[in-house]
Amino acid sequence: MSTPTPRPHQRAGVWPTLRAVLWSFVGVRRRQAYHDDAGSLNPLAVVLAGVFVGVVFVVFIVIVVQVVLA
């Protein structure tokens, strides 16, 4: 696969990590953004962000359910 080389030493902040995890919930991502992610994201931060967004996802559905039932 001919892909551009990522920049290995640049660490991503909180927002790029959250943005990558949020895109994963939809399941789509631009190739270039994915390559940037692969080069810059900290795996531990991605796991923590994944758990956090998972909890937010659950809370969001609970709120929607409460609104529907009200």
Added chain:
Amino acid sequence: MAAVTHDQLQGHQHGQSGLMRWITTTNHKDIGTLYMFFSFFMFLSGGVMALTIRAELFQPGLQVVQPEFFNQLTTMHGLVMVFGAIMPAFVGFANWMIPLMIGASDMAFARMNNWSFWLLPPAAILLLGSFFVPGGAAAAGWTMYAPLSVQMGMGMDLAIFAIHIMGISSIMGAINIVVTVLNMRAPGMTMMKMPMFCWTWLITAYLLIAVMPVLAGAVTMILTDRHFGTSFFNAAGGGDPVMYQHIFWFFGHPEVYIMILPAFGIVSQIIPAFARKPLFGYASMVYAVAAIAILSFAVWAHHMFATGMPAAGQLFFMYATMLIAVPTGVKVFNWVATMWRGSLSFETPMLWAVGFIFVFTIGGFTGLICAIAPIDIQVQDTYYVVAHFHYVLVAGSLFALFAGAYYWLPKWTGHMPSEFLGKLHFWCSLVFFNITFFPMHFLGLAGMPRRIPDYALQFADFNALISIGAFGFGLSQLIFLVAVIKCIRGGERAAARSWEGAEGLEWTVPSPAPHHTFEEAPVLR
């Protein structure tokens, strides 16, 4: 080519020979082969159980087996197919292909790999041997719901121990795969260059490590309820049988993805090869698989709408389940987009992969229908559900396994599989599969319950048709056996790159792959 040395080109393996070679082997290819032969044996065993079930259901009334034995057959068919056939088959593929795909010389923990496999035959003996103990095999359904599972004879104990052993095997296999993928990739094989099959297996391995202990905990609680005076699930002692269902399905739903994500990986290797185009949306696929893995932990109670739960709970699990369809839909879209305007050819592996997309999508849609709580309460425990999960597990997992087997058989055996036999196998399987399982939707909607040996007269015609289809499907699998044996014994010599459009490191080593490969890591641009 740095991948192999002269000695390895001769296919030499060193050490024990004969039976002891297979017992003591730490070679990933040998262990992969063992996994696949084991899973095929279990597939045939589970298949014989399925055909006995269908023989009984050919017409109303009791003709072939007694109801008690019928319940044992439905239970054991599920356990054998899930834990003995589908899961080990995917682990076999992982063992054979992941080191070859990432340029590693072997799996990370080669001896643990041997132990992972050799735990399986004792588990299979416990499981299949339980038919011959007093009271017969476990008969509570493959889900082993309490209180039935708390009350049965020693066949249930044997099933519990078999599940413990197979769980340990799966966890060890998963740890091996995670460490191999993360630590043993060839220089230059970055995560984002990794073949999709390795990505899907990496995420599957995490799922296995997360949920197999949950299943082990659930069946251990059943065991202590049965023999050690606890009352986790015994209402008479203050326990809660519904808690068992929650614990089981917290394992059970990610398990569904454990059985389908590697299938997605296989299909994602095959479609680009025969469309002669790179996989469309590789990044999307990786993200979609990760998303499915996370979301799969938040949907378990959609298996329990009829058990009884508050309206808020029903709505929560209904919404969450419908949302998980989004990343799954992304994948189907990407496969179709990969084929779009590609230079397509339809050799046997591609036929199976395209057949997979077509039939698996039907199973996905019926899953969405089952996700709607008011509908699910109507179709719960009917043949509609049986139709749904067979469309996912047979047309999904099994078709992908056949696709992968025909795709990589040249690499495994050094010979091209017979196109005639492969295509005959495909068309017979596709036609008989649909004759078997499509009418089950109608039976389910008409109210025929699952797990019964007898039924009302109005269901007779469809059941006769289904049984004919099932025997056709079962016998069609013998074509695969013939095709594999023929391929092992001889046939057209396979080139290193056996398929014109195939990409990846596995196609840089000779066919058959030598016993040792990539002792020196390959160089990736």
